[in-house]
Amino acid sequence: MNIESLYAPVTIGATSVVGMHCTLGYPKEARIRDEQKLPGSPLVGARVVVGERCQLANQVVLYEGVSVGDDCVLEDRVRVGYDSTVGAGTRIVYGAFVCDRVTIGANAVVAGFVCDGTRIGDRSTVMGELVHEYTRPHQDWWEVDEEPPIIEADTVVGFGARVVGGVRIGPRSYVAAGAVVTKDVPAEHVVTGVNLQTPAEGWSGERLQSLIAHWRVQASRRP
Numbered sequence: 001m002n003i004e005s006l007y008a009p010v011t012i013g014a015t016s017v018v019g020m021h022c023t024l025g026y027p028k029e030a031r032i033r034d035e036q037k038l039p040g041s042p043l044v045g046a047r048v049v050v051g052e053r054c055q056l057a058n059q060v061v062l063y064e065g066v067s068v069g070d071d072c073v074l075e076d077r078v079r080v081g082y083d084s085t086v087g088a089g090t091r092i093v094y095g096a097f098v099c100d101r102v103t104i105g106a107n108a109v110v111a112g113f114v115c116d117g118t119r120i121g122d123r124s125t126v127m128g129e130l131v132h133e134y135t136r137p138h139q140d141w142w143e144v145d146e147e148p149p150i151i152e153a154d155t156v157v158g159f160g161a162r163v164v165g166g167v168r169i170g171p172r173s174y175v176a177a178g179a180v181v182t183k184d185v186p187a188e189h190v191v192t193g194v195n196l197q198t199p200a201e202g203w204s205g206e207r208l209q210s211l212i213a214h215w216r217v218q219a220s221r222r223p
Helices: 029-037 206-221
Strands: 010-012 023-026 048-050 061-063 129-131 162-164 189-192 196-199
Touching: 010 023, 023 048, 048 061
Parallel strands: 010 048, 023 061, 129 162
Antiparallel strands: 189 196
């Protein structure tokens, strides 16, 4: 089987730049398996769309059905899984692994590992890991569709932090570096350690005061 025949069509904005050794429109596993069962009549994959003024650095992999908005930067060795959406103005940092059917909002920053189906809100920063609980490993890999995390707008997940399972965080919350989250986090909270939640208005640490003040301004401007 010629794998190139399975690649999806690609549309790239005229003002965008694509680096060396990028792979665009790579087929999802299910489509490859269908072709292996019935060779010679491959199904056409969902189109990949890259907007205007984007930068795709070297060795970026975009699977079929990916949509990248205008003014995005995808740094070297980024992987974005099938049917995922990247909002305008977002940066995906070196080596990030974004799984399938992920939705990333506008003007976000994403690094680390992001599991299937995750939603990341506008202006959020995710530097840690967003993972499923993986409580049913005895079942078929594709049979289980676990609930993913939801990261709401203007939220930060720090380096080395881990958000596990179908929990919702934010908006305007801060998960400190190295923290572990397995429970929902209300709006405007700081999370440290393992599920230790402190309302932002009661947070006494000096380093986050500028960010907390910024959140207050943002909240006052929105209905």
